[in-house]
Amino acid sequence: MAYFDNISKIKFDGPQSKDPLAFKFYNPEEQINGKSMEETLKFGVAYWHTFMEDLSDPFGVGTAERPWDKYSDPMDRAKARVDASFEFFDKLGVPYFCFHDFDIAPEGSNLKETLANQDVIVDMMEDYMKDSKVKLLWNTVNNFTNPMFVHGASTSSNADVFAYAAAKVKKGLEVGKRLGSESYVFWGGREGYESLLNTNMGLELDNLARFFHMANDYAKEIGFDAQFLIEPKPKEPTTHQYDFDVAHGFAFLQKYNLQDVFKFNIEANHATLAGHSFEHELHYARINGMLGSVDANQGHPQLGWDTDEFPSDLYATTLAMYEILKNGGLEKGGLNFDAKVRRTSFKPEDLFKAHIVGMDSFALGAKVAQRLIDDKALESIVEKRYSSFNQGIGKEIVDGKTDFKKLQDYALKLDKVENESGNVEVIKSILNQYLVTTIAQG
Amino acid sequence: MAYFDNISKIKFDGPQSKDPLAFKFYNPEEQINGKSMEETLKFGVAYWHTFMEDLSDPFGVGTAERPWDKYSDPMDRAKARVDASFEFFDKLGVPYFCFHDFDIAPEGSNLKETLANQDVIVDMMEDYMKDSKVKLLWNTVNNFTNPMFVHGASTSSNADVFAYAAAKVKKGLEVGKRLGSESYVFWGGREGYESLLNTNMGLELDNLARFFHMANDYAKEIGFDAQFLIEPKPKEPTTHQYDFDVAHGFAFLQKYNLQDVFKFNIEANHATLAGHSFEHELHYARINGMLGSVDANQGHPQLGWDTDEFPSDLYATTLAMYEILKNGGLEKGGLNFDAKVRRTSFKPEDLFKAHIVGMDSFALGAKVAQRLIDDKALESIVEKRYSSFNQGIGKEIVDGKTDFKKLQDYALKLDKVENESGNVEVIKSILNQYLVTTIAQG
Amino acid sequence: MAYFDNISKIKFDGPQSKDPLAFKFYNPEEQINGKSMEETLKFGVAYWHTFMEDLSDPFGVGTAERPWDKYSDPMDRAKARVDASFEFFDKLGVPYFCFHDFDIAPEGSNLKETLANQDVIVDMMEDYMKDSKVKLLWNTVNNFTNPMFVHGASTSSNADVFAYAAAKVKKGLEVGKRLGSESYVFWGGREGYESLLNTNMGLELDNLARFFHMANDYAKEIGFDAQFLIEPKPKEPTTHQYDFDVAHGFAFLQKYNLQDVFKFNIEANHATLAGHSFEHELHYARINGMLGSVDANQGHPQLGWDTDEFPSDLYATTLAMYEILKNGGLEKGGLNFDAKVRRTSFKPEDLFKAHIVGMDSFALGAKVAQRLIDDKALESIVEKRYSSFNQGIGKEIVDGKTDFKKLQDYALKLDKVENESGNVEVIKSILNQYLVTTIAQG
Amino acid sequence: MAYFDNISKIKFDGPQSKDPLAFKFYNPEEQINGKSMEETLKFGVAYWHTFMEDLSDPFGVGTAERPWDKYSDPMDRAKARVDASFEFFDKLGVPYFCFHDFDIAPEGSNLKETLANQDVIVDMMEDYMKDSKVKLLWNTVNNFTNPMFVHGASTSSNADVFAYAAAKVKKGLEVGKRLGSESYVFWGGREGYESLLNTNMGLELDNLARFFHMANDYAKEIGFDAQFLIEPKPKEPTTHQYDFDVAHGFAFLQKYNLQDVFKFNIEANHATLAGHSFEHELHYARINGMLGSVDANQGHPQLGWDTDEFPSDLYATTLAMYEILKNGGLEKGGLNFDAKVRRTSFKPEDLFKAHIVGMDSFALGAKVAQRLIDDKALESIVEKRYSSFNQGIGKEIVDGKTDFKKLQDYALKLDKVENESGNVEVIKSILNQYLVTTIAQG
Ligand SMILES: [Co+2]
Ligand SMILES: [Co+2]
Ligand SMILES: [Co+2]
Ligand SMILES: [Co+2]
Ligand SMILES: [Co+2]
Ligand SMILES: [Co+2]
Ligand SMILES: [Co+2]
Numbered sequence A, B, C, D: 001m002a003y004f005d006n007i008s009k010i011k012f013d014g015p016q017s018k019d020p021l022a023f024k025f026y027n028p029e030e031q032i033n034g035k036s037m038e039e040t041l042k043f044g045v046a047y048w049h050t051f052m053e054d055l056s057d058p059f060g061v062g063t064a065e066r067p068w069d070k071y072s073d074p075m076d077r078a079k080a081r082v083d084a085s086f087e088f089f090d091k092l093g094v095p096y097f098c099f100h101d102f103d104i105a106p107e108g109s110n111l112k113e114t115l116a117n118q119d120v121i122v123d124m125m126e127d128y129m130k131d132s133k134v135k136l137l138w139n140t141v142n143n144f145t146n147p148m149f150v151h152g153a154s155t156s157s158n159a160d161v162f163a164y165a166a167a168k169v170k171k172g173l174e175v176g177k178r179l180g181s182e183s184y185v186f187w188g189g190r191e192g193y194e195s196l197l198n199t200n201m202g203l204e205l206d207n208l209a210r211f212f213h214m215a216n217d218y219a220k221e222i223g224f225d226a227q228f229l230i231e232p233k234p235k236e237p238t239t240h241q242y243d244f245d246v247a248h249g250f251a252f253l254q255k256y257n258l259q260d261v262f263k264f265n266i267e268a269n270h271a272t273l274a275g276h277s278f279e280h281e282l283h284y285a286r287i288n289g290m291l292g293s294v295d296a297n298q299g300h301p302q303l304g305w306d307t308d309e310f311p312s313d314l315y316a317t318t319l320a321m322y323e324i325l326k327n328g329g330l331e332k333g334g335l336n337f338d339a340k341v342r343r344t345s346f347k348p349e350d351l352f353k354a355h356i357v358g359m360d361s362f363a364l365g366a367k368v369a370q371r372l373i374d375d376k377a378l379e380s381i382v383e384k385r386y387s388s389f390n391q392g393i394g395k396e397i398v399d400g401k402t403d404f405k406k407l408q409d410y411a412l413k414l415d416k417v418e419n420e421s422g423n424v425e426v427i428k429s430i431l432n433q434y435l436v437t438t439i440a441q442g
């Protein structure tokens, strides 16, 4: 049955289109550096925001008009959502989706029933996926909504909760394997603290590492070769999340010898909440070989919580795609729209319109980024700027052939140190030129 | 004598230009809604950042290479700056400039000498201005740098300081009149508090109002008809500046019956430090009839102080120009680049390059904004959204023809309240389309 | 019937008490400057947080264990809450409470039913209040939770919603009158904007003013003489709330000639979200004669949303009480605990424990503040600091007997301007001394 | 010669003292857990803030009145500062001090002269230290003020600058050895980026690691066994400092195999600028065995830059001392007052008064913290909260004796998961009780 009858398959209509239900910049077959936009961008739909979100906020109940809400039985509603989702994926033309366990199937009255509910839906999804080109980008489990997880899951102060969380992740790994998931994500839900004063952070972090090692062991045991991903976030819902940002995660992974098992799923809004730019987090992960996947959304510069807006800022999408293209793509990752329509955009068609905005914004960002790379517009500036490390004392430093005594001898003989302007203003202007002329260039 | 020998007059070279010393988007004669870009944008150079700033920061001494620094005598250096500035205005092609008293002439050993120093420089400027099309957008006095103003100026705890500040502003008004300044600015320097615990805020605000009334009286007395402007800023250097944002200023002006004497000079970076967007402050001032002038710069989203960067964000410049164009321009105001090159951009030519970036960014913003207005791209959405106030109960509300009893009667009969989607995502997408296609459209 | 059987009446047990269900500092009969603590502090319980809040957050469902949840019928549950609340007020010993219309009674299937539901509960409350010393500090209506208010209430883009909001406030005023409410609060729920791009801010603010005038007219008509209060908040749920802070509200009230009708209800957490300290907002309101009432809570310095924590920071409570005591108390206002227990504090007894923490923190703050006032510990510093305005040129300034010419003459004759140290560090130390020695002094 | 003639040796005068030049809480000989306050707190004076700082800010010149400024020759002034500093240490009674190379001696016209200037002053200090109990807590070099370091020092884009920086640190290590410094600090000055767009972060971080390894090699070579310390800071002066916070530093150290060579010097104001609480950073370092030393200051909750205020917040000092005492003290670290008097506190005696406030605040914090530890006031809560990990499934988790399959089996059999309240409100109240009753207890 159809849930979006009034929506046709979304088509590319060009940059001047006035149709909110058409792509202006995303043209799936268009080539970017020898690959189609579709392959390059690997867009994914977040099941939770698109099919579960009722658009409530802390000051108001849900406003969302969702056709599947006509079913009162939770399993009926879950099945209707699967139907609606594959219709949505097809009409929008996205190749991937992502979900938590509780997005796809309701909790039962006990764990056994909960797991059984998932099996029903996974069967149904598997059927759909046979006849669809849509794939699972990543799955995860929701170990934070249920009151049981009030003090965390793998970092709970309650050992029973740790066990329960493990039971759910075990199932998540099995589901991921069945559906051929490319990655598996660990977002730290309530893994953090409300207050340091009642917290044993040392034990909690040790337990988190134990949990990750057991997850890895079990994935190996069942032959699930997805890329494991940590998704950092600095705060919310807890006061201080342990996976604060990529660097926190990287410190943790190294301490517990997990750095070869995990990469990072970087969300734009989480980056900015942590006091970094989106591109900073991507860049830091990339140069450390840890860039796994991206949660494509944006925050609001005046708001201090995770607004999960659909990405529209072309500076951010351009610089994000710049990092991704320089990374050689995302391998087992993609661009998951961990984004929700505003509470004021409550119509079913707003789901399409908002995804179109996000896809257009990243498609245009990719085109601009590729032009920057092709022209070496930024790289040539950077190369020239650091050229002193290609020869003489600079090369000795890089080659490890010097020491403080030799360097002091060298410095004592230096007549004058000459620096060049960093040209930051001009570089921003180049970015602007690329942004506003790329469409004209086709 | 020439200070920028290696710089020729800056020319418009088009959007694809790779010359950092050419305009890409600012073409002074190009028409925007029947006026030249030059008249529409009214760009001004900030004397302090461009000719006084040594690019020191709290962690390092100045890096700026400035040819006029070869003069060791303060008055010689001040005169050299005047020469350099008019060369700069001419080569850059800006029609306005702005200054504080201490930017143009050094303090003497006492107030009399200080005022006399200003006269020498003002004479020199007057001469230059006879042969130049460059005009004074606004002047002001620096009542915050000297240690005397450690506790504020017109809000100092020390009555002598109040008097001293008045003496300087009196001179500032005279200088403004002599040079035909279009506006006169009051930025609140240290008018605020370090700590509430040692502060008599009531007395300080009363004194501030007394000061403003005296300034207005004196301006009238000497026939100086400039627009008076308050420039709000929320903090820095004090912990809490009294002119926190436009609304704080508006509350103050109304309380002290000064709302007809003043408008606001709105700085982008001050807006964002106050927790608002730049366009919010402009819009709020506009709908209250208080939009006077603009300090065109930008802050850094990850930094919590006034970075005064040259404006390059095209979203910000477009939305700022949207407000300014809807305001019918800025009358006695303009776009003053209260912006400084980064400490890493220390070469003299960086001063030109950075201004070019700012001018190009606002020129492009103006073109995009005018297209949005011409097409009623946003206005038609807004008009439709509020159309219920053009008829029926809505019209009665607006016309003041109803009351709570009638409204309750009406509401009791309402069957269902129907709302429309706010379409926020789509509107952002429209803005993107205008941004990236305006150049292609010519 | 009793809902808190395991809780006895809360008693004062002194500063060393280890009983989480006893007061350590709040001793209702203890005198502060000739009035009992109970009269001085006028504590109120917020019905919504204490009896409605399920402790859900955007990432998890409710955790709260609440005995009245055993009733499935909404009216039964509403009645149970009334029973529970008066038991709670009595056992805790608070003299006041506050509510929204939807806190006390569920919405019906239409407005008529909704209003009728309220009547049932108000009857019940009236009965309780006859035999209780508990009074209504203020009431208000919730015009933000229902999806109808998605675009605001009195600032909605939909005229029907304006009418509906008016109908509800009309009832709110009638309910307030019936229950003898001392004040009536307008918190701006969704009166603000999601995005400036689709908003007619001018019309929305005009409509807000029209709404307030109609409310005032109706209150006069029915003889409801409560103090009207605006509760400012800068953001959340909207991106930009119109009543951003006290200064925004004050500017608005003056523009629309409402400044004699309203005062402000200042919430600590809203103050800090707006970039001010709590005491700043109180002080600013006080010196403008606009300090009406206080929402006693606190935010979290690392979190960017309204956490509504129970107040425990003794610096904040001391400085808040300092302002309140200097204001001569709050007249028709009080200290309403607009605060919720943490999601991790989900037991019924946590409601008592958390209120005790808040009451103790303000009681201690009041004792410290009164000592500061009695000793003129801060006032003598301030008086001395501004003493130059009591004589000579300072007195002429304050008396309006001078002008810029006379002040310049004076300044030209000044030999040297001498400033005093602001002593900020020492003043903080004095505050610390008062804080840690007040208990020892008894 | 004496520079503080009007100041006598600062004495302990008790909690009720009204003398701003006496200690209220710091009593050097008083015992805390068997050690004197002096040994426990290891206070140090920051040479830069106390003897170099002129109290200028970006909007004003220096206000500081400093008796040594009467000397115009830089070396004379440097020598006067040494005299003044040892007089200051002695009168204040602090056992330690800290400095940068450029604090103690002016730069010469070339590197050779610069190093020679340092030798003169180090000789002089060595003389003083023979007759004084004052020791060097740590030294460092200033590789950020000179324009040469505009693009960083060991992360400069210019290899010559790397060499120059190395030359200076080599000397710094030699000076540290001569003066018996307990630690040696690396604060990342300009080691970060202005803009990611012109930065090779990978090369810069590799070079930073090379620099640290060379520093360690040289320290070993000369037998300087100080503790190496990284001082994290998230931003300012650069847009993004590489040593953002402790976790960033820990990730870096592990990646480059430097984790056994370094610990962290944690500054309160840097912690809060990074979005953490002070105690969080201390705790995180402690549980990772990386807590080295502390820069004792505080930031301002409403200001977004490094205000370096003298510490006065008793919550912060108590929780900091709690971490330090639980760490068994700081071994080769101490409490360095990296704090400056406010620009409005410009008198010489303000230097004493402000240090007294800081010392009193930490002394009181230490007393309160020790009481909390002695009573196990917080520890017993934490122990009970995590007791499920001492037995059964919890113990198996901690002992590594389980896996996902066993945990799922366990979870499937769980009837119900029972959680306890986190009691956060009550715990804050306990902290308040300890704070306000400790003085009464003596
Ligand atoms: Co998010
Ligand atoms: Co995400
Ligand atoms: Co400005
Ligand atoms: Co500025
Ligand atoms: Co409130
Ligand atoms: Co609140
Ligand atoms: Co420091």
Ligand SMILES: [Co+2]
Binding pocket: D267, D269, D270, D306, D307, D308, D338
């Ligand atoms: Co600092």
